[in-house]
Amino acid sequence: MEEKKFDVNSIIGFVLIFGILIFMFYQNQPTPEEVEAEKAKQEQIDVKKVDENAETETVINQVPQLDLRDSTAVANYQGKLGAFGFTKPSNATTILENEVLLLEISNKGGQIVEAKMKNFVTYDSIPVYLVKDGNASFGLDFSTSDNRVLNTQDLYFEPTLTNSNGNQVLSLKAKTANNQYLEYRYEMKPNDYLVDFTIKSKGLDNVISDNKPVKLDWKLKAIRHSKSIQYENRYTRLTYNHEDDKLSKLSEGSDDEETEENIKWISYRQHFFSSILAADEPFKSGQLTSVNLVEEESRTFGFTKEYASALPLEVEAGEISKDLHWYFGPTDVEILTQYEDLGLVDSIPFGWGIFGWINRYVFTPFYSLISTYFPYGIAIVIMTILVRLAMSPVTYKSYLSQAKMKVLKPEITEMGEKFKDNAMKKQQETMKLYGKAGVSPMSGCIPAVIQMPIFYALFMFFPTSFALRQKSFLWADDLSSFDTIYQFPEGFSIPFYGDHVSLFPILASIAIFFYMMMTTGQNMPTQPGMPNMKFIMYLMPFMMLFFFNNYASGLSLYYFVSNMITIGIMLIIKNFILDNDKIHAQIQENKKKPKKENKFQKKMREMMEQAESNKKK
Template sequence: MEEKKLDLNSIIGFVLIFGILIWIMYQNKPSEATIAADKAKKEQLAKASATKAKVLEAKILATPTAVVAGDSTQLVKLQKTLGGFAYSASLPSAKNDFTTIENEVVKLKIANKGGYIVEATLKNFEKFKKGSGQLVELIKDNNTNLNVQLHTSDNRTLNTKDLYFEPTLTKVGEDQILSMKLKAGANEFLEYKYILKPNDYMIGFDLRSQGLNKVLNTAKPLDMEWSMKTYRNEKSIAYENRYTEVYFEHEEGKIDYVGQGQDKKEDSEKATYVAFKQHFFTSILLTNKPFGSAKLQSNNLVNDEAIDTTFTKQFKANIPLAFDNGELDYKMSWYFGPTDYKILKSYDKNLEKVISLGWGIFGWINKFIFIPLFGFLSSYISYGIAIIIFTILIKIAMSPITFKSFLSQAKMKVLRPEITELGEKFKKDPMKKQQETMKLYNKAGVNPMAGCIPALIQIPFMYASFQFFPSAFELRQKSFLWADDLSSFDEVIKLPFHVPLYGDHISLFPVLASIAIFFYMKMTSGDQQMAAPQQDGMPDMAKMMKMMIYISPIMMLFFFNSYGAGLSLYNFISNLITIGIMIVIKRYFIDSDKIHAQIQENKLKEPKKQGKFQQKLQQVMEQAEAEKAKSKKK
């Protein structure tokens, strides 16, 4: 069979046909003028359609009864445009109007457009300082937004913040109930229900739908977004911002937070509340039915304290709302109120956990000692005096530990000459020197760790105070002596310049606390040096202690200058009391001669059985000595 081949004539034919097709396409290409005319025509039609839709919507808003009763064709067209929620646009409430509900402590203003709270004012608290006349407003001037994205069955997306709700305010007993309905028909709606009880910061918030399963796509959850730019309410924006962050409860009682800084994000599974916590005021959304996977975000808005003086943080929470049998049904609550431990704990919903009291033992000290004790004292006396009495009681309770520490230092001071002698005797054998020193301690009945353990026991109380005083809402705007607000810095001199790490003011309580710690360290440094013999190869302890005498007060001066005056007052009184206790113990309870005689008497007795720590240390040193001897033989 003859094989078919592509000859030259065929190739020429294909080229000619291809060229003719290109020429035809070129000849039929529309001119630039034609393209411009078509584009202008399309834009004109689009503008005409938009204008017609706006006129139609305005007509419906202006004459709702006529439209609903007679112009059903136009209403159907508008319903298609608005995804079935045109019914709300035909109601008298479809205008920028507001409904106000209030009780003794909070005042709320709810907008028809969007159906959410556009103003939340706390009636018993003032901004910045007492007597300013400016009430704390957690929500105002569009700093917050609540929006639910509605996905319609015809693949449209509507935002509730752009749609109008119909308000109905009723009263049941002393409770005010405000129903905000976004209607898609007479019996088809999305409802926000606000329930305000007397003298309560907690507002009931029910979110439910009725008859929307034909209008909305219920196959997936709706997206609810709650966002807020938190207003500055305190004198020091930096101090306030340090304690402003997002907290949330999830997975059956676990508390977590998003963190400080820029673009901080966290995902929360089964969240039961989300708190936009400020230093002394908090906005919380709670739910009885846990949310799905909520996405939380925080951004710091204070980059320059001299310029960024209005807002502290930008918070955002994206929360999924799941359908149940084609409808939404969430029993929720809003809390707009003070970050007060007692008030938050009274709701029995774990809300007090948004206040950072420290983890582990630090939190226990605050919850079971500091908060009850200070609460009891401050209920009878002024807050400044309460801090002083509180400090005295804490230091008296710790005085036995302080006594043991000083007694241990005194014993070590008496043994110093003998320890120094051992150091000279076994100068070339450090291991032997350590062994003999341990034997001396054991014979004399002295525990070298006895001075360290009391100091370690006091550290948790010191750290707990650093968490307690900045979180004590009771101190807000309470004055004492020259400090007009114990929760903020006690400025006595305003500097005409800014000192890095220090600020543009001088606070007096930190200055007094620094002076007190200077004298305390000056008085104790000599005993500590005498109690701590020089070790070969170790830094000169005398020089280090001498440096710390000056470094510690300076560090305190810089660190506390912008902190709350209550904490500085506590540290000042604490150091004064410690100095006083130390003087009393040294003068009336510690006699170096008696201690020396007791030590000498102990040496004549049978050595005390070593503790487990000493035994272990002795074994380690003996093993090291044996290894050293073995290596020398080799």
């Protein structure tokens, strides 16, 4: 390494340069006469600036009245503002802000250019934005009386911000005269995600054509908020209320378009957050479009779907008047229930039919109550225990039926050997044996049928419950999303499995495997020429491992705990409640009793006897 030395020549050079600079400043020092002349010149400049500021203030306070039909006049107006420093009037915005929501509204077009959730962040700790950086647009298309077409997104509005009873009121007017204008009126209440929005025109009957409708155009590209864009996109969907509270949705996985009537509200749902436009009086019709932007999993792509709505507004005597509402906020049942008169809570994907009813009125309030007193992960465990205990009588009936079938298995095997060449007769005798013994082979299926609505309701509850969003438990960072114990290198993914390994699905699959071994797996029949049903049943947990790997970790946690509890209940029933000898004795007693047939059983017996008779003939 080269040793640093003291360089005398460099120091001498710096000293000489410094001396030269001081000499130049001294030589260029102004004389007293020059100082007085400069002072007088500065006073003249200050007077001129005062005059210019007065002229600028006049222009601002007395905005020239524009003819909306005259694009040249609009351009000239912009140019005049530019002469006084306002070269980009479109950048002028007004902020509406309360405790939970911030809206930035542009003078150009009078539209919302930023909507920020103040109390929520994305998976990577960035504030949640529903509108930002031009991802949304809103405007009215209308024809003028001289057959020109205008879009309000190209017009400039005058803002007036006031306070009314504690509410912030922003009036934006695009004027042709003081008493002739198109107005957008926003009213924001404290601590509220809903903003009242009114569209109204005055004195424009000579401008707006009555022959052609005014079209409201609202577009939005849904911004990504979750670590998995495919997972988030699965629950990102356009939902709408139409035709007397009928709920419909556009496709979640492909491009879709519909034309509907009597639309009350439109929800651009972005999984846990929604942008909703609601009307006091329904739109008579509307064309709704959803375009899927996600083709594969990506760690960088920023958007999920692109939405568009075209809604005609009625024009009466050349004037427009429409009372609307904007909602920018969480897709949360506790918040959306507050707007019962608009029915916005129906935009939450609870599920279809009875499944949605169970989710909305049973699991959602039940879990909310438990999570009030316990951590969110523990609340899932407690809820699982209570649900399984409530279902324990069904579990008991199911296991009792299996025990009876196990006791009868030797007789059924013997009967199969006896009538191995006559399948019809074998079926008849088997049904008679079941009838005498008081055993129903279908009773083992009843628990599965009963639990199906619960399964589907929970399947929708965990991924869509806002209460679980970003709530951690053990190694899971977010119970509403999948947990990750290992992330594959970027660009590597296992088909149908994903680019990560989740632990909760592994535990759930193991529990399901042992549960099936204790129930259907051991009694599953195998027949020549038939697939190995035991193999199929054991394959199912493996398939569930793939299925649950990309679903909410809360769901996997529930099924792991649920199956472990079920296994425990079944072991208790087997070892401490049921006695196979007593079951066998009871079956023998049942055989001695005369069995009365109901109409269905009688009909089935007659049909089988008739089939046997026809076979002999």
